Amino acid sequence: MKIRKVLKIPKNEVKMNTPSIAVFPGDGIGPEVIASARAAIEALQGRFDFQLEMKEWGGGAAYYRETGHDLEEGSFEAAGQADAILLGAMGLPDIRYDDGTEISPHLRMRSEFGLFAGVRPVKKYANVPSPLGDPRAEDIDFVILRESTEGLFASRGKGLVENDSIARDFLEITRETSERLFDFAFDLTRRRAERGVGKRRLTCVDKANVFVSMAFFRKIFDERAQAFPDISADYSYVDAAALDLVRKPWDFDVLVMENMFGDILSDLGGGLVGGMGMAPCAEIGLEHALFQPAHGSAPDIAGQGKANPTATLVSAAMMLDWLGVRRQDDAMLQAGAALDGAVTRVYAEGAVHPFEFGGSTGTAAFTEAVVEAIATGG
Ligand code: ATP
Numbered sequence: 001m002k003i004r005k006v007l008k009i010p011k012n013e014v015k016m017n018t019p020s021i022a023v024f025p026g027d028g029i030g031p032e033v034i035a036s037a038r039a040a041i042e043a044l045q046g047r048f049d050f051q052l053e054m055k056e057w058g059g060g061a062a063y064y065r066e067t068g069h070d071l072e073e074g075s076f077e078a079a080g081q082a083d084a085i086l087l088g089a090m091g092l093p094d095i096r097y098d099d100g101t102e103i104s105p106h107l108r109m110r111s112e113f114g115l116f117a118g119v120r121p122v123k124k125y126a127n128v129p130s131p132l133g134d135p136r137a138e139d140i141d142f143v144i145l146r147e148s149t150e151g152l153f154a155s156r157g158k159g160l161v162e163n164d165s166i167a168r169d170f171l172e173i174t175r176e177t178s179e180r181l182f183d184f185a186f187d188l189t190r191r192r193a194e195r196g197v198g199k200r201r202l203t204c205v206d207k208a209n210v211f212v213s214m215a216f217f218r219k220i221f222d223e224r225a226q227a228f229p230d231i232s233a234d235y236s237y238v239d240a241a242a243l244d245l246v247r248k249p250w251d252f253d254v255l256v257m258e259n260m261f262g263d264i265l266s267d268l269g270g271g272l273v274g275g276m277g278m279a280p281c282a283e284i285g286l287e288h289a290l291f292q293p294a295h296g297s298a299p300d301i302a303g304q305g306k307a308n309p310t311a312t313l314v315s316a317a318m319m320l321d322w323l324g325v326r327r328q329d330d331a332m333l334q335a336g337a338a339l340d341g342a343v344t345r346v347y348a349e350g351a352v353h354p355f356e357f358g359g360s361t362g363t364a365a366f367t368e369a370v371v372e373a374i375a376t377g378g
Pocket of ligand 1: 029090091275276277278294295296297298299300301306307308309311356
């Protein structure tokens with residue numbers, strides 16, 4: 001099954017208008033890493049023939065403190081109408097809604113826009129230190145696919161504490177979303193293999209030995225696997241997966257899992273390859289897609305020019321790739337690949353050493369190196 005079929009894009013319905021991108025820089029280091037992505041996109045437009053209409057909107061915790069609203073008026077609707085959403089980070093620990101939770105309008109976008117597929121690549125770049133001593137750590141290149149609209153997070157805002165003596169949350173798995181998720185997962189695994197990076201292996205991470213919801217999840221995985229005989233489908237209980245992600249992460253290709261498991265294991269993945277600044281993310285639905293680094297607003301380093309923009313740059317590359325596939329636009333596909341290649345190249349050449357892992361390359365210098373690599377064919 002091709003991605004067009006998974007995303008239900010009719011063959012003859014390729015939009016020819018200029019794609020619009022709703023940009024939300026957000027809080028903390030969000031505006032810094034978004035500026036980096038925008039500079040890279042501008043450089044790509046100097047090399048490849050594609051247009052983007054990018055409009056920035058206010059939103060996040062600082063915006064909430066100033067205005068009492070977590071998003072600029074009209075921006076949610078604009079995000080819903082845009083071809084893609086590009087987001088920095090939202091939320092600051094000391095600014096909260098009345099119920100005590102952190103400001104998180106992007107989570108609303110996730111559920112309202114049905115962004116069920118949280119794609120979180122974990123890739124080891126040359127010259128980036130990994131906490132793993134094994135030389136095979138250089139080969140780490142897998143994807144955590146986190147279901148992002150249900151699972152344990154379905155309970156968000158609905159959990160209950162009774163008589164100050166017992167608290168309950170719930171976990172929800174639906175057939176409809178799981179089927180979509182697994183079709184997406186198998187297709188992603190196939191496309192990685194076609195691009196020469198994958199192993200044609202898809203691992204379902206669950207806890208099917210304990211929870212009925214997880215046994216159901218696995219049953220649907222098995223059903224959908226029948227449609228993808230060229231992909232090797234296997235399973236791992238989440239505890240064993242955590243162990244193997246530290247013991248032999250280089251063996252994995254794509255891992256698909258429930259929302260909460262994905263939340264946890266994708267941070268573990270970031271930790272394997274240098275930190276959260278190395279953790280990109282695409283949140284994809286049938287009609288909408290949001291691209292953002294998997295990290296938060298990092299208030300501890302905000303405003304110092306020290307943020308590592310890698311995660312945002314790779315997320316922007318994923319955005320161009322996604323738009324390119326959807327619109328059958330070769331220039332965008334090439335631009336996405338070029339941005340990815342430029343990031344790989346600046347690390348491989350030792351041109352960048354971000355503060356995040358003890359170096360002294362700030363956000364601006366990193367961006368300059370990538371812009372230069374794009375201009376010279378990176
Ligand atoms: P959230 O709950 O919003 O996801 P968090 O509490 O997990 O956020 P982050 O903001 O992701 O926290 O930051 C975790 C740590 O990683 C912090 O020490 C932060 O400085 C660091 N960090 C996160 N992103 C980057 C980045 N792009 N560059 C450098 N360091 C980063």
